[in-house]
Amino acid sequence: MHVDLLIQNVQIYNSYFKKFIQGNAAILDGKFLYIGKRGTESFEPAEQLDGKGRYLIPGLIDIHLHIESTMVTPETFSYGLIRNGVTTIVPEPHEMANVFGIDGVKEMIKASRDCVADMFYALPSSVPATSMETSGGSIEIEDLDELLRTERIICLGEIMNFVDVITNPDCKTNHILTHIRGQYPHLIIEGHVPKLLDLDLHRMIYSGVDSDHTHQTIEGMEARIAAGMFIEIQEKSMTPEVMAYLIEQDVSEHFCFVTDDVMADSFELRGHLNHIVRKAIEMGMAPEHAIYASTLSPAKRMRMYDRGVIAPGKIADFQLISNLEQLAIDQVFKQGRKVYDKAEGYTAKTSAPAFPAHYYKSVSMPLLTEADFTVSTEAADGRYPCRAMMVKDGSTFTEEQHVDVEVQQGKLNWQQSSHGLIATFERYGKNGNRAYGLIGGDTIKRGAVATTYSHDNHNLLVVGHNPEDMRIAANEVIAKQGGFSVVENGKVIASLHLPVGGILTEAPLEQLAKEVEQLRKAMESLGYRHYNPIMSISTHSLPVSPALKITDFGLIDVNKGEVVPLIVEEALIATHRSM
Structure with missing residues (x-):
């Protein structure tokens, strides 16, 4: 049987069992066809790769971040992502939306269309974040409808004005939530609910907001998980106490790792989501569980059922790792095609200026x-x-x-x-x-x-x-x-x-x-x-x-x-x- 690529002799990460299994992987038309013991006796590969006993894990998935926090364009951001094993992201361009409104969102999406990394956008929901500031642009309900009709949108971005949601039924944010729940009942709604507990927290969840990425404590995490909220753990929440809780408790289906904001110097020196995964491993989390929290868990949250796992029919986004604890990346593949190799040159494309003159x-x-x-x-x-x-x-x-x-x-x-x-x-x-x-x-x-x-x-x-x-x-x-x-x-x-x-x-x-x-x-x-x-x-x-x-x-x-x-x-x- 013809396949495009056959990778042999690798330790393949199985997300469903959260463990590595020795075997081979066959890829056809950008997707995994077969995972198991069969090799050249069953397949006629256009290309073969000896895994040399290395680890094969899915491409990392970051479902909460802002490209603007790194102060670069989507194309430059994608370049940084790929060499760090991150193949899919869900950026929310509310920074550019605050400057240019709906046009800023469209231009960010346009600038990302030819990027190697997949970028499925979160729809900015809080532009401006409150009624107590002047921004360059705003996002109104009619803008949300237009973007949902015309662009690749995967969720409603973080609801930031939690005070108004709780205290002001007639506020703009509550009108947006009512509209989204009524017109797009299956759209995921992301949240920003720092320090909220008890009734205030439950009122946010009742409004449709069922995730939180802000600074976590044990008390806050337990309250959120108990109420059905999904937790997105960024680095500032990775305290010894929080990590011990995530390691010791059976909550792998209720959280994932995200970056949110990454400064350019940290991106260059330490990496991206792979840095978070590596840190989790250093803090005592089993590599198999840290990988799950940065691949299949976020994919499930965003209902991206075509990726985040190495299995038949799934998109062949993956990386080959030589040292699991250090998450040392040798090669990165996107849809079965090699897009990064540490042994080869890797340079960013430049196509400036990428935005309109104004x-x-x-x-x-x-x-x-x-x-x-x-x-x-x-x-x-x-x-x-x-x-x-x-x-x-x-x-x-x-x-x-x-x-x-x-x-x-x-x-x-x-x-x-x-x-x-x-x-x-x-x-x-x-x-x-x-x-x-x-x-x-x-x-x-x-x-x-x-x-x-x-x-x-x-x-x-x-x-x-x-x-x-x-x-x-x-x-x-x-x-x-x-x-x-x-x-x-x-x-x-x-x-x-x-x-x-x-x-x-x-x-x-x-x-x-x-x-x-x-x-x-x-x-x-x-x-x-x-x-x-x-x-x-x-x-x-x-x-x-x-x-x-x-x-x-x-x-x-x-x-x-x-x-x-x-x-x-x-x-x-x-x-x-x-x-």
Whole structure:
């Protein structure tokens, strides 16, 4: 019998038994035809491959990620994925949607069509994430319908505004959920439900949201699994306690591994989903179970029944591994065709520019002056408790702290406080909104950092300790139509150009990785103490991530879902009463 490829003498991963079985694999027309002991006595292969006792496992599947988090185009991202054994992903382009709306989603999907890795898109459901911010674009119900009719959509992307879902029946997100459940009852709905428990958690699940990828605890995982929710474990949830639970409990059908956000330097140095799998093995999970959680388990979640397993009739996406514990990849195959070999050259295709011309001119605001970092107030002279966003290493969550700051002649004397200033400026030319707050904790202690890579609205965000450095950093980013700038003593010490929508670059992954590493080191040199300072600062403007964040509307109390003033209200009321 004719086959295209016969691989002999390999340890083949059987997902159904979660174990390896010695044998051969025959492939025909991009799919597995036969797995077993038969060889050339039964098949006439166009090509033969001696597996030399290596391990044959399915291509890895990542069902929750954002390509924009790596700051590259889909084509560059696919290049990085394939050499790390990741053959299928479910990206959600809500970052590009926040900048360009439905057109941004379409352009991301268009840019991925010729990629080697399969990309089945999640439909952005929360653009903007809340009603308390200005974004460049929005996704409305009619946009969802159009995308579901015309594009390769596999699920509704993460429902982020959990506060509104629970507290406001008439909110936009609830209208979207009602529409999807009514018109597309079989569409998978992904969730973002940090820290929710008990009734609030169950109300989210009742609304149709039945997965969570946020930071997990034992208590939270047990509550979610007990209520039928699927857990997507990203690296920040891989604590010793969580991993011990996943290893010891029979919950393999209730979770998978995902990456969510991967910085370019980490992508280049450590890998992608394969890094998560390797780490799970290092933390004591059996390789067979770690592989299951990154292949068949995510495939089942997304109802991709044609992949994620080595079995007859399944797509022949697989990799040959020489060292199982280290997940050392020798070769990667896509639909039975070799697409990567560590012994051969592997270079990325370049086809820039990949986006329409106006995508490179998305920052529409004037240059700033030092006066733009003056915080005016109607409060009388005196000292007032002010809200400060406290950054914490180990998490993108922040805490609210109150710090006394002096007001003189209608100006907040923030430079004389023990905290820095965080400011955000609407950059789409819609309303000119701006907002200010104080910031402390594990952030920079001097200089300034500015960026348009600020989730999810991607307005201009500036953190600093003096107006001059803040002005220079902000104007560097504005002039270059987006990116990052780090300034100390009036000098730019690191800069990252992100010209596509102010959030992406078409530079090669290797080049970007070096620039991101330089950016990270520059931020750390100013005192930033965080496992991922770039992701940390870029989520200061994410009003669905606890607890105190900032948008162009003002400071956001995330748990209450409302804008709160910089000066604590009670202090102002008490002052007015005494006057």
